[in-house]
Amino acid sequence: MAELAAQAKLDPDSAEPEPASDRDPSARDDELLDDPPETDHHLGRFAGWRAARQVRLFVGVALGLAVIVGGTVFVTHTRALREQDEQLRQKRLHPLPELEATITPGTPREMTVSDGSMRVSLSAEPPAINLLHLPDRDITLAPGVEKAQFKVVVVDGKTVELVVLTGDVVETLTREDAALLLP
Numbered sequence: 001m002a003e004l005a006a007q008a009k010l011d012p013d014s015a016e017p018e019p020a021s022d023r024d025p026s027a028r029d030d031e032l033l034d035d036p037p038e039t040d041h042h043l044g045r046f047a048g049w050r051a052a053r054q055v056r057l058f059v060g061v062a063l064g065l066a067v068i069v070g071g072t073v074f075v076t077h078t079r080a081l082r083e084q085d086e087q088l089r090q091k092r093l094h095p096l097p098e099l100e101a102t103i104t105p106g107t108p109r110e111m112t113v114s115d116g117s118m119r120v121s122l123s124a125e126p127p128a129i130n131l132l133h134l135p136d137r138d139i140t141l142a143p144g145v146e147k148a149q150f151k152v153v154v155v156d157g158k159t160v161e162l163v164v165l166t167g168d169v170v171e172t173l174t175r176e177d178a179a180l181l182l183p
Contacts, residue, residue, distance in 0.1 A: 142168035
């Protein structure tokens with residue numbers, strides 16, 4: 001070997017290394033492993049993908065739990081808001097439950113006006129009136145409306161003025177000589 005190194009220094013072009021099969025075993029060949037250990041070197045970049053499997057699993061489970069907890073909180077909060085809206089609606093429709101408890105069921109919910117001017121409120125919920133009888137027409141709530149208020153003026157058995165303030169009402173004529181007052 002020393003001879004080859006000396007010859008290579010003298011004439012670098014003429015030195016050709018011997019083929020591996022023709023070489024004599026060197027002193028360090030016994031350091032090579034007969035059975036190399038199992039490694040991921042043959043996987044290349046996929047080795048990193050395999051190594052990060054536990055981290056990906058942890059992140060996936062954490063995100064899944066976060067979505068489940070967030071969905072549960074959203075559904076619970078939405079139900080609570082609906083219940084609160086229903087309670088407010090009931091309180092608005094029934095502001096005096098103690099007074100309503102004194103009204104017997106089956107009390108008529110109609111009112112008749114024959115003369116004068118007044119402001120009237122109709123409501124779909126009892127105990128309020130839901131039908132107003134005038135001499136020449138009947139006034140009821142429009143479909144889908146819960147409450148309505150209007151002014152009415154009746155003179156000598158004839159409705160002179162009908163002005164809707166809130167809500168929507170339906171005017172039904174009961175006399176042939178009456179004219180519609182609502183557009």
